[in-house]
Amino acid sequence: MELKILEKLNKVPDYRVGNGIRHVLSDVLMIALLTFLSNGDSYASMHIFGVTHEEELKKYLSLPHGIPSQDTFEHIFAKLTPKALSSVLRECIGDMRAVATEKGLSRMLVGVDGKTLRGSKCLGKKAKHIVTAFASELRIVLGETATDEKSNEITAIPKLLEMFCQKGMIITIDAMGTQTNIADTIIRMKADYVLSVKMNQPTLFNDVSVAMESLEYNATGENKAKLKEAGLYERTAEKGHGRYEVRKCYLSFDLSLLSTAVEWKGITGFGVIVSKRENLSKADSIPIIHREYFIFSVKGTNATEMLHIKRSHWAIENNLHWSLDVTLREDASRARLDYAPVNLNILRKEALYLVRDDYSFKASAKGKLYRCSLSLDYALTVLGVK
Numbered sequence: 001m002e003l004k005i006l007e008k009l010n011k012v013p014d015y016r017v018g019n020g021i022r023h024v025l026s027d028v029l030m031i032a033l034l035t036f037l038s039n040g041d042s043y044a045s046m047h048i049f050g051v052t053h054e055e056e057l058k059k060y061l062s063l064p065h066g067i068p069s070q071d072t073f074e075h076i077f078a079k080l081t082p083k084a085l086s087s088v089l090r091e092c093i094g095d096m097r098a099v100a101t102e103k104g105l106s107r108m109l110v111g112v113d114g115k116t117l118r119g120s121k122c123l124g125k126k127a128k129h130i131v132t133a134f135a136s137e138l139r140i141v142l143g144e145t146a147t148d149e150k151s152n153e154i155t156a157i158p159k160l161l162e163m164f165c166q167k168g169m170i171i172t173i174d175a176m177g178t179q180t181n182i183a184d185t186i187i188r189m190k191a192d193y194v195l196s197v198k199m200n201q202p203t204l205f206n207d208v209s210v211a212m213e214s215l216e217y218n219a220t221g222e223n224k225a226k227l228k229e230a231g232l233y234e235r236t237a238e239k240g241h242g243r244y245e246v247r248k249c250y251l252s253f254d255l256s257l258l259s260t261a262v263e264w265k266g267i268t269g270f271g272v273i274v275s276k277r278e279n280l281s282k283a284d285s286i287p288i289i290h291r292e293y294f295i296f297s298v299k300g301t302n303a304t305e306m307l308h309i310k311r312s313h314w315a316i317e318n319n320l321h322w323s324l325d326v327t328l329r330e331d332a333s334r335a336r337l338d339y340a341p342v343n344l345n346i347l348r349k350e351a352l353y354l355v356r357d358d359y360s361f362k363a364s365a366k367g368k369l370y371r372c373s374l375s376l377d378y379a380l381t382v383l384g385v386k
Contacts, residue, residue: 005354005383006030006060012088015079022065028076029085029347030061030383031068036351037382038373041329043073053376060385078338082146086346090143090163107192109136109309111316112160112173114153115324119333120341128341131156132349133164133171136315139356141349146342153177158185165189170298172313175200178295180263187266187297194309197270197293203260208293211257212272215250231302242281248274249303249310258295266297273310323352327366358382 009026016025035041035049050057050067057063068076114131121127126148133142143163147156157177165171167190173182175198186193197208219227227233232251237244251271255261258270273292279285294310301309324330328348335341355368360381363371372379380386 004385005033005350006385008088008091009033012080013084015081015084023068023072023076024062024064025076025080027061027063028068028073031057032073032077032344033347033351033383034372034376034379036328036348037355037369037379038376039369041333043070043077043335046070046073056376060380074335074337074340077335077340077343080339080343082144082339082342082346085343086144089346089350090141108138108169109312110134110142110164110169110171111136111313112157112171112177113313113316113321114147114156114176115321117333117341117345118331120336122336125336128345129153130342130345131160132316132320133160134316134320136312136319139315139319140353141320144342144346144349154179154182157182161185161189165191167191170194170309172309174313178204180265183267183297184265192266192297192299194294194296194298194306194313197295204258204264204295205293207258207260208270208272208295209291211252211254211270212250212291212293215252216248216272216274219250228303231304234303234307236307239280242279243277244280245275245277247276247307249307250274251301251303251306264295267295268297268299269301270295271303271306273307320349320352323365324348327369328352354382 006026009029012025012029014025031050032046035046038049040046040049047067047070054063054067111134112131114129117128117130129147129152130144131147131153132144135142143160145156145160147153153176157173158181161171165186169191170193171186171191172194173196175196178195178197178201183193183195197205199205219233224233233249235246235248237246249271251269253269255267261267271294275290276287278287292310296306328351330345330348333341333344335344352365355365358368358381361368361371361378368382372382377386
């Protein structure tokens with residue numbers, strides 16, 4: 001890690017003023033992060049974890065008045081501005097082009113997607129919805145912003161893009177984010193986009209679907225071979241987990257087929273991925289066919305690369321959101337007061353990144369978290385403290 005986690009936490013600005021401050025903010029954040037690493041999931045868990053390991057923690061933390069109470073943890077996370085916490089934890093992204101180059105990546109794929117914190121909903125209050133940017137191949141969270149409901153993603157995404165978007169990135173977003181102003185923002189920041197197309201853009205959807213259905217219908221025999229040679233067609237097949245799935249990608253760079261093409265800044269083409277999934281465990285199962293249409297601004301691309309780009313978008317769902325719910329039990333959290341749900345979401349994502357970035361012990365993220373719960377020494381090693 002470029003910067004030790006405790007050094008990062010020490011840089012989080014403290015919103016509290018006056019002489020009544022008893023606990024150091026970085027101590028509170030560190031104990032909370034260690035609690036998440038050790039399979040704890042509540043304010044009570046944070047207090048219990050701290051009390052249990054107080055003597056060892058004193059070697060690394062100030063703890064001028066011992067371990068904070070459960071109520072203190074709740075109050076601090078409710079009032080701490082998420083932007084202050086997120087900006088410090090995400091400042092390590094720096095120039096992501098250098099990171100990508102070091103990893104041998106010519107382009108950085110970044111998925112933008114939202115997740116509702118279901119446990120944050122209570123009487124008269126909507127659940128918090130977090131929109132996150134996730135570098136799929138590096139498994140790094142680049143930024144996040146909160147909204148009160150899913151429909152507000154449209155206004156949240158441009159603000160999120162301003163935090164991290166850089167030249168060399170390819171931003172993938174589902175249909176909710178397929179808006180001309182979002183495309184404008186991405187191009188203005190010298191990145192590229194791949195945006196899903198659905199009926200929330202009816203004219204665009206009709207033009208893309210008609211053009212792709214015609215291309216797919218005529219893609220037989222020799223014509224399909226020519227499409228493949230031109231980089232306009234690719235097919236992949238996978239078998240596993242009792243399923244057999246075939247994906248076919250068709251592309252077109254003929255923007256004259258889109259009546260609204262002029263409205264989409266930087267657009268270079270459009271396409272469709274046709275997925276056919278069969279359940280091998282049931283002899284009489286009916287194959288499921290799904291078509292996903294999209295537009296893109298990526299220059300010099302082909303169907304093979306586009307299959308990879310579109311597939312990588314789901315990493316934010318499979319490697320981040322799923323892990324938050326299943327591994328760290330986020331949906332079960334009942335933190336609801338003010339900023340608390342968002343701040344705890346940020347710390348959970350940091351915990352996931354840290355265990356995945358640790359190679360001192362070979363196990364899944366869940367296995368590493370379990371080992372953290374058994375060994376404070378290992379948890380501190382994951383944090384880079386020891």
